[in-house]
Amino acid sequence: MGLIPAPRHISRNPSGRGRLGRATRLVAGPGTEGVARWLRATVGAATGLPLAEGGGADDAGGRIVLSVDPALPAEHYRLVVDGSQCRVQGGDAAGVLWAAQTLRQLLGPDAFRRAPVRPEREWDLPAVTVEDGPRFRWRGLMLDVARHFMPKEGVLRYLDLMAAHKLNVFHFHLTDDQGWRVEIKKYPRLTETGSWRARTKFGHRASPLWEEKPHGGHYTQDDIREIVAYAAERHITVVPEIDVPGHSQAAIAAYPELGNTDVVDTSALTVWDNWGISPNVLAPTDNTLRFYEGVFEELLELFPSEFVHVGGDECLKDQWRRSPTAQARIAELGLADEDGLQAWFVGHFADWLAARGRRLIGWDEILEGGLAPGAAVSSWRGYAGGVAAAQAGHDVVMCPEQQVYLDYRQHAGADEPVPIGYVRTLEDVYRFEPVPEQLTPEQARHVLGTQANVWTEAMEDHARVDYQTFPRLAAFAEVAWGRLPVPADRDFAGFERRMAVHYRRLDALGVAYRPPAGPHPWQRRPGVAGRPLDGPPPSR
Structure with missing residues (x-):
């Protein structure tokens, strides 16, 4: 049957195969109405x-019955195909949806198309009972739309792909040096100026190639509301990221007073057209704090998520070291150094968000200089940040670059398009273990889950995003969902056999994944430089 993620328990029923036809009825119990809409719209x-x-x-054509069973834990489900009856049960509406996703897989790859290829066909189902539930509450995908903008339709498509793999957190990286992607009505220049750059580096930042045309775009607030509602129908939480105090050149280009004006002529800055880490960071002033409070006030109206991501990574502090204003702030606050200044900046927003019933989350650099109680950490520089955070009592999302950065190359071959970073194969991702072994059971409870990250510097369109993301996201989804053996004991050969079926589902969905045998000719980027194979990984 090739189910992905693999369920915890599956058994055959003696009643024979189920069958869906034009007379099959759909019964939606209380709380499952959204799943019924989804089933009709997709299946x-x-x-x-x-x-x-x-x-x-006594419906002669059989029934699909959706119901919430309070005896099941949240997100757990039971799917029973028993002759003409198909019972789709979950501990909550999310569990019912995950059961319906498994039902869709059991129907075969054609159930992933947008219209029937054989309209008069009846659809067989194996007579099975599937019982399943997730290991982690946070099963995430981070999509960077700041480096290369993805139009709204592409974002909605990725929410569908996430739901098909039972992923439930969409980390939406909305701002960076290279673009600001969300409308803020109080500060219109953030999108009027900050969402467009004059040209774009093509390939790795060492590449001599440029795409000499403007690139950009942004989401209106109604676009964001639509994305959030679409995700909620699929039981996906959208966590927005507004990057501070580094990775902020696009914002400074729009509002130069946000930068360190006492050491840089910020009025001359434009949205950055290259990759890497810009030295232009936010000034640690009251004006900057009030500005971003205004940004977050509008953001909280758009995103109901518990967590709000503030970045906090790769903040170069050279300007702060030279800035009399920054140095005066360090002295005023009695801080030891610039790391302490960044901790103060991030801590301000941790407190500000907490006062409004939200929680701050940031990349693991926010641990440097201390972290406010209640704040959480995305551990990207390996496991160390996650270990330190969990040992200090902070919640953690594990997303180490060495394992789950999907912009990294999938093979060492010369045909890989714009090869970046480490080689991380499908098997490497399948053997990823999110919980660091050095954590005690009590500390391990702080691991909320795990997340795969898709940074788009070298991904100029949705086909390139597909190529880098799939099929590895399928392996990641199984790791995030299931309670797998230790990495060395995982049955990768069995996973590959199931992937042989799953590739046909991805084909039906129109996903431009990397084929097992290597890229198609049109997926290559000959002559476009990447990071050398033996070099260090790029900055995020």
Whole structure:
């Protein structure tokens, strides 16, 4: 059956195969109405079956019955195909959706199309009972839309792909040096100026190639509301990221007073057209704090998520070292150094968000200089940040670059398009273990889950994003969902056999994944420089 993620328990039922046809009815119990809409819009569209509202138990064409079973834990499900009856049960509405996703997989790859290829077909189902539930509450994908903008339709598509793999947190990287992507009505120049750059480096930053045309775009606030609502229908939480105090050149280009004006002519800055780490960072002034409070006030109206991501990584402090204003702030606050100044800056927003019932999360650099209680950490520079955070009592999302940065190359071959960073194969991702072994059981409870990160410097369009993300996201989804053996004991050969089925689902979905045998000719980027194979990984 090739189920991905693999379920904890599956058994055969003696009643024989189930079958869906035009007379099959759909019964939606209380709390499952959203899943019923999803089934009709996706499985109904793919199969051509009306899945009309259900009637009595004697429906001749059989029934799909959706229900919430409070005896099951949250997000857990039970799927029972028993002759003409298909029972789709979850501990909550999310569990019912995950059961429905498994039902879709059981129907075969054609159930992932947008319209039926054989309209008169009846659809067989194996007579099975599947019982399953996730290991982690945070099963995430981070998508960088700041370096290369992804239009709204592409974001909605990725939410569908996440839901198909039972991923439930979409980390939305909305701002960086190279672009600001969310409308803030109080500060219109953030998108009028900050969302466009004059040209774009093509390939790694060492490449001599440029795309000599403007690049940009942004999401209106109604676009964001639509994205958040679409995600919620799929039981995906959207966590926005507004990067501070580094990775902020686009914002400074729009509002020069945000920068360190006493050491840099910030009025001359533009949205950055190259990759790497810009030295232009936010000034640690009251004006900057009030400005970003205004940004976050609008953001909180758009995103209901518990967590708000503030970046906090790779903040070069050379300007602060030279800035009399920054040095005066360090002295005024009695701080030891510039690391302490960054901790103060991040801590301000941790307190500000906490006062509004939200929680701050940032990259593991926010641990430097101390971290406010209640704040959480995205551990990207290996496991060390996550270990330190969990040992200090902070919640952690594990996303170490060495394992789950999907912009990194998938093979050492010369045909890989714009090869970046370490080689990380499908098997490498499958053998990733999110919980560091040095944590005690009590500390390990601070690991909320795990996340794969897709940075888009070298991904100029959705086809390149697909190539880098898939099929490795399928392996990551199984790691995030299931309770797998220790990495050395995982059955990668069995996973590859299931992937043989799953590739057909990805084909039906139109995903431009990397084929197992290597890139298609049109997926290569000959002559576009990447990071040398033996070099260090790039900055994030």
